Amino acid sequence: MPDRLALVSRDVVHCERCPRLRRWCRAVARTKVKRFQDQEYWGRPVPGFGDPRARLLVVGLAPAAHGGNRTGRVFTGDRSGDFLFAALHRAGFARLPVSVARDDGQELIGCYIAPVARCAPPANRPKPAEIVRCREYLAREWALLTAVRAVLVLGRIAMDGFLAMLRETDRPPPRRLAFAHGAAHDLGGGVRLFCSYHVSQQNTFTGRLTPRSFDSILAKVKRHLGGDGNR
Numbered sequence: 001m002p003d004r005l006a007l008v009s010r011d012v013v014h015c016e017r018c019p020r021l022r023r024w025c026r027a028v029a030r031t032k033v034k035r036f037q038d039q040e041y042w043g044r045p046v047p048g049f050g051d052p053r054a055r056l057l058v059v060g061l062a063p064a065a066h067g068g069n070r071t072g073r074v075f076t077g078d079r080s081g082d083f084l085f086a087a088l089h090r091a092g093f094a095r096l097p098v099s100v101a102r103d104d105g106q107e108l109i110g111c112y113i114a115p116v117a118r119c120a121p122p123a124n125r126p127k128p129a130e131i132v133r134c135r136e137y138l139a140r141e142w143a144l145l146t147a148v149r150a151v152l153v154l155g156r157i158a159m160d161g162f163l164a165m166l167r168e169t170d171r172p173p174p175r176r177l178a179f180a181h182g183a184a185h186d187l188g189g190g191v192r193l194f195c196s197y198h199v200s201q202q203n204t205f206t207g208r209l210t211p212r213s214f215d216s217i218l219a220k221v222k223r224h225l226g227g228d229g230n231r
């Protein structure tokens, strides 16, 4: 399904549905931060990234102002991405341990990353209505990623956004599911939902989320998918 996923990405990149977020992303891209003054910011909505044959879908929150909004790729060029890609690499889901730019050669192996909101929000907080507006893109990717058997949600908002999307499909979740770090839930059809705290600095710098803890969740994902083969 690579071509149809590319169509979703194209639509995401040109989306203007949330005026507040579009204004914010453009303003950040104009002003920049000192350390990236010499760089041209992406400044547009950020599409999903990964393997069209993914068996693992990682659902994030939204791009970071000076991460995805700068580089144009989710979890790329910021501390959250440093943590996430290093872990995905250790688990065999990413070719490289870092993700710094769209042309860095990074490749996800059996894994696809999609946030519930595709524009960087002020204070890293999209409004509920913005997540609802953005849901169509996650739904379209979900329909195309037919090999997915594990979904890893990063934080409660990502979980709520993913489940809200799922409730609008012909495969809704079996019941109301509670978020807890390390919890896992069956979604039916052989798909299992895994929960983790978000990989943001508020969690990783404070020790609330450690590489060891995140690795253990990815190990459970791999066991569910069946051994070491991510494809």
Ligand code: SF4
Pocket: 012, 015, 016, 017, 018, 019, 021, 022, 045, 046, 117, 118, 119, 130, 133, 134, 135
């Ligand atoms: S958050 Fe989503 S729906 Fe809103 S403008 Fe960005 S891409 Fe469009």
